[in-house]
Amino acid sequence: MDELTITPGSACQGCGAALAARLAFKALGPNTIRHGVPCCPDSATMTPRGGGGVFEGGGAALTGTWRALKAKGITDVQVVGFFGDGGTYDIGLQGISAAAERNENIWVITKDNEAYMNTGNQRSSSTPLYAMTSTTPVGSVIKGKQTGKKNIPMIFAAHHVPFVATASVGYPEDLIAKIEYGKTLTGFKMLIIQSPCPVGWRYDPAKTIEVARSAVQTGIWPLYEITDGEKFKLTYKPRELKPVTEYYKPQARFRHVTDEQLAGIQEDTTKNWEKLLKSDELGQLLI
Amino acid sequence: MTGNKAAATAVKLARVEVLSAFPVTPQTTITQYLSEFAANGEIKGEFVNAEGELSTQVIVQAASRAGARTFVCTSGPGQLYMHHPMHSTSSSRLPVVMATVHRGNKSMQPDHTDLMSQTWTGWIQLYCENNQEILDTHLMAYKIAEDKRVRLPVAIGYDGYVLSYTAEPVEVPSQKSVDDWLPPYEYQSILPKDYDPATGGRGFGGGGRDPQQGWITHHEALLNALPVIKEINEDFGKVFGRKYGNGLTETYKTEGAEAVMVAMGSLAGTARAAIDNLQADGKPIGLIKLKCYQPFAVEDFKEYGKKFKAIGMIDRNVCLGHGGAGYRLIRNSLYDMDERPKVLQFHAGLAGKEVRVGDFERVGEKILKAAKGDKVSQVEWV
Numbered sequence A: 001m002d003e004l005t006i007t008p009g010s011a012c013q014g015c016g017a018a019l020a021a022r023l024a025f026k027a028l029g030p031n032t033i034r035h036g037v038p039c040c041p042d043s044a045t046m047t048p049r050g051g052g053g054v055f056e057g058g059g060a061a062l063t064g065t066w067r068a069l070k071a072k073g074i075t076d077v078q079v080v081g082f083f084g085d086g087g088t089y090d091i092g093l094q095g096i097s098a099a100a101e102r103n104e105n106i107w108v109i110t111k112d113n114e115a116y117m118n119t120g121n122q123r124s125s126s127t128p129l130y131a132m133t134s135t136t137p138v139g140s141v142i143k144g145k146q147t148g149k150k151n152i153p154m155i156f157a158a159h160h161v162p163f164v165a166t167a168s169v170g171y172p173e174d175l176i177a178k179i180e181y182g183k184t185l186t187g188f189k190m191l192i193i194q195s196p197c198p199v200g201w202r203y204d205p206a207k208t209i210e211v212a213r214s215a216v217q218t219g220i221w222p223l224y225e226i227t228d229g230e231k232f233k234l235t236y237k238p239r240e241l242k243p244v245t246e247y248y249k250p251q252a253r254f255r256h257v258t259d260e261q262l263a264g265i266q267e268d269t270t271k272n273w274e275k276l277l278k279s280d281e282l283g284q285l286l287i
Numbered sequence B: 001m002t003g004n005k006a007a008a009t010a011v012k013l014a015r016v017e018v019l020s021a022f023p024v025t026p027q028t029t030i031t032q033y034l035s036e037f038a039a040n041g042e043i044k045g046e047f048v049n050a051e052g053e054l055s056t057q058v059i060v061q062a063a064s065r066a067g068a069r070t071f072v073c074t075s076g077p078g079q080l081y082m083h084h085p086m087h088s089t090s091s092s093r094l095p096v097v098m099a100t101v102h103r104g105n106k107s108m109q110p111d112h113t114d115l116m117s118q119t120w121t122g123w124i125q126l127y128c129e130n131n132q133e134i135l136d137t138h139l140m141a142y143k144i145a146e147d148k149r150v151r152l153p154v155a156i157g158y159d160g161y162v163l164s165y166t167a168e169p170v171e172v173p174s175q176k177s178v179d180d181w182l183p184p185y186e187y188q189s190i191l192p193k194d195y196d197p198a199t200g201g202r203g204f205g206g207g208g209r210d211p212q213q214g215w216i217t218h219h220e221a222l223l224n225a226l227p228v229i230k231e232i233n234e235d236f237g238k239v240f241g242r243k244y245g246n247g248l249t250e251t252y253k254t255e256g257a258e259a260v261m262v263a264m265g266s267l268a269g270t271a272r273a274a275i276d277n278l279q280a281d282g283k284p285i286g287l288i289k290l291k292c293y294q295p296f297a298v299e300d301f302k303e304y305g306k307k308f309k310a311i312g313m314i315d316r317n318v319c320l321g322h323g324g325a326g327y328r329l330i331r332n333s334l335y336d337m338d339e340r341p342k343v344l345q346f347h348a349g350l351a352g353k354e355v356r357v358g359d360f361e362r363v364g365e366k367i368l369k370a371a372k373g374d375k376v377s378q379v380e381w382v
């Protein structure tokens, strides 16, 4: 597997998104066209660019490239969108949903850093409950984001597309295996990669992998894959989840979160995990 | 054949490879005709029924970049909705062809506001008077857009209802004659191993030290398109036996005329009838049809400025707080002349307001008065 990213990039130290790009494009291989939309400068790649994308147009740009290749009889190229959570969860959601519904033969890979980092850490619909961002500040009355994180993988599972999976930069083998499996499938494929951002999440840049791993080990960011909107598999199953406080405490974006609020988060996380475990046992997604 | 069928037929003849559209009145039947062509195997290309106009523009943009000949079509609200990516299509110098079936945004009825409000995106804009011209202009548009000296997207405007849903006789050229005249689209591929970073959108023409270079190059590309449009119109005429003036503007019965009215789109048809009647009464006025609105044929109007004592521009638009789009461009073209003709402004047919031949006869009389040196009002809403 060759490195396809150009280093050094212009990302910050300890950037999870830059690592996500490096891993993803390594696994995708050189026969790839990369589409981007405005976002943080994660890592540039040597693969061809779809280019010129408007922030809201990710799904449509991938569609156009794929259909042109198809019209020309070229079907062995991975047409890949590498977008931020803003581009996938928010402004680009409509077009990506439409591409999923049409089952375009494309990848939507999202480096999920849970806010609009490129423009200075504003909240997105991927920002988790209570997190402090520049548009959900900790004030004397309102402290942090008051609504939870949008469950994008499940929304796309409900589109009954061939492949939807979560991944983490803390688990590179899992991430790469998911891309390699996805490459064998024709149709719409989505991979959401949790990509910690030391700048926005406010932790020591040396700890990116630790933070990423703890999201998975606490059940905050479970790793799973869903094929055809039905078949469900947890790809990382600890015997026991670690307490969510292990994930929350090192990040200053959660510094104001009270013990009572943490208890609520723990309860929701455990409930969600149990549901996923049940789905995993059945091999069938329970909603 | 209706205007929308003429557009769809041209798209089929051009062997378009990727099409995308979203229904909006009065464009909708183009999409339906194209769907039928696709269902019957008459079109081999990929037809993406997208979820909105913004996506249609992005789809054809990406497909064009990947080397496919593309088509997109819309009207009024859809045109306004796809504004943002229209900039990157033209900035990336992608030869997308688009039909805009005019629908104003203060009513369902046509005026030219939808397409004219895209002027700053830097597409070539060609306007059509009748259904034959719609078919022919689409074929020419591909040749213009894909010409290596141009490489810009082309928008073809025609009035909703009046043309889109009205049947007129249209001569359809044979597939073979179109194939012979319009070679397949070739583009610098973005495929792996053939990567050209020059195709990367926003940066087009940029680089270097001048941040304005992208704008300069884009502007020059439009100006450089003027002679190519003329050349392709001429060539089309030779092969298919029909041409549209010099490709930019057309004169009608201007021999011996002292004054002219200028009209665009289907209003040019109404204006022709008015000119016939006025000349039958011995009134020395002719017509100039403005076909290519962007880039603007400044040199043509300099010539007209020398020949005629008064020019009356009929705009089916108003740039709010500024005035008519055509009027301002014509006056601007004439400013450097030592002796300038009078230039009058008429706004007509906005929001689909009905325009009769008699209305334009009155317009003609007024322009002639100005030519004689009589004092008349500068601006009139017909």
Ligand SMILES: Cc1ncc(C[n+]2csc(CCOP(=O)(O)OP(=O)(O)O)c2C)c(N)n1
Pocket: A017, A038, A039, A040, A041, A055, A056, A083, A084, A085, A086, A087, A088, A113, A114, A115, A116, A117, A118, A119, A124
């Ligand atoms: C239409 C449009 N609106 C707003 C912006 C400004 N903008 C650029 S990137 C960005 C945020 C990107 O956030 P995300 O997608 O999460 O990527 P990240 O920067 O976090 O990697 C915004 C708001 C834009 N470029 N285009």
Ligand code: SF4
Pocket: A010, A011, A012, A013, A014, A015, A016, A017, A018, A040, A041, A042, A113, A117, A118, A196, A197, A198, A199, A200
């Ligand atoms: S702000 Fe965060 S996501 Fe953006 S480059 Fe820096 S570390 Fe990476």
Ligand SMILES: [Mg+2]
Pocket: A084, A085, A086, A111, A112, A113, A114, A115, A116, A117, A124
């Ligand atoms: Mg983000």
